[in-house]
Amino acid sequence: MVYIRAKKVKSDQYLYLVKSVWDSKNKTSKQEIVKYLGKASEVIVEDLPIDYRNDSKILSIIAKYNPKDIKNNEVATKKIIEKLYKKLTDGNTQESLKIYQEYIKNQYFVNFFDEILKPVMYKIGEDWVENKISVATEHIASNTAQILVRTIMEQISKKPKKKKILLCVPIGEEHRLGIDVLETYLSSKGFQVYNMGTSIPTESILNFIDDNKPDIIFLSITLKDNLKAGQRLVYKIKEQSKIPILVGGFATQGNTIPKFDAKIISNVRLDQIGQIIRSA
Numbered sequence: 001m002v003y004i005r006a007k008k009v010k011s012d013q014y015l016y017l018v019k020s021v022w023d024s025k026n027k028t029s030k031q032e033i034v035k036y037l038g039k040a041s042e043v044i045v046e047d048l049p050i051d052y053r054n055d056s057k058i059l060s061i062i063a064k065y066n067p068k069d070i071k072n073n074e075v076a077t078k079k080i081i082e083k084l085y086k087k088l089t090d091g092n093t094q095e096s097l098k099i100y101q102e103y104i105k106n107q108y109f110v111n112f113f114d115e116i117l118k119p120v121m122y123k124i125g126e127d128w129v130e131n132k133i134s135v136a137t138e139h140i141a142s143n144t145a146q147i148l149v150r151t152i153m154e155q156i157s158k159k160p161k162k163k164k165i166l167l168c169v170p171i172g173e174e175h176r177l178g179i180d181v182l183e184t185y186l187s188s189k190g191f192q193v194y195n196m197g198t199s200i201p202t203e204s205i206l207n208f209i210d211d212n213k214p215d216i217i218f219l220s221i222t223l224k225d226n227l228k229a230g231q232r233l234v235y236k237i238k239e240q241s242k243i244p245i246l247v248g249g250f251a252t253q254g255n256t257i258p259k260f261d262a263k264i265i266s267n268v269r270l271d272q273i274g275q276i277i278r279s280a
Helices: 056-065 070-089 093-103 109-129 135-156 177-188 202-212 224-240 270-279
Strands: 002-009 012-023 028-039 164-168 192-195 216-220 245-248
Touching: 002 028, 002 056, 012 056, 056 070, 070 093, 070 109, 070 135, 093 109, 093 135, 109 135, 109 177, 109 270, 135 177, 164 177, 164 202, 177 192, 177 216, 177 270, 202 224, 216 224, 224 245
Parallel strands: 164 192, 164 216, 216 245
Antiparallel strands: 002 012, 012 028
């Protein structure tokens, strides 16, 4: 196994590419230096031996020490995206979870959703539309992604102590991955989250709002065909309450979005959600 080892000398870190070698005499493993890479903040992908320049784990570690090396970050991210795409479309939850666990060793978990999972799911959706993958494969990938997100949520959720947040979709919208990701993030920040899921009649959502009085409502719309249903739901909510409503999702991206009596949050990162909630 080959990996990066950091050694601190005075105030600077220096990186070494090392590998584990089995010592049969002493019956233990020992480290051998493959290559001294140099000062951590200056190491770039070209400093690696050619055989290791496509290793996503090694690249992500180098990127951690040298965040200015944009190329290094991009290469590492691209490789991880490709790996996750393959595991999700294969329906392999365990391997998908391993990719996540490796990623967060050097990155904040929120970055996994924004930098890895989001582009993977967009690509899966685009490939389905272009008939590059079957509808069955798209469903397998979506279901696997939902299991992955729920598993992550179970690992990082905190006891609720902040505002109550309602997550929902309009009637007819069957895609819920967006609100599952949002639930995971908000739960990790201590919000009390109500995730309505899909196929919930409008009247049931309205009754829930009346009974539980959430502080903020997030409405997620994935398919553009469901925008009008989203408009109607917002109108109905506004008829009975003054609760702030935030509308987002894949369908809200672009220049032809109809008007909502709500705030549109399009193309935002998860780590911006807290500020959006405070200003709502």
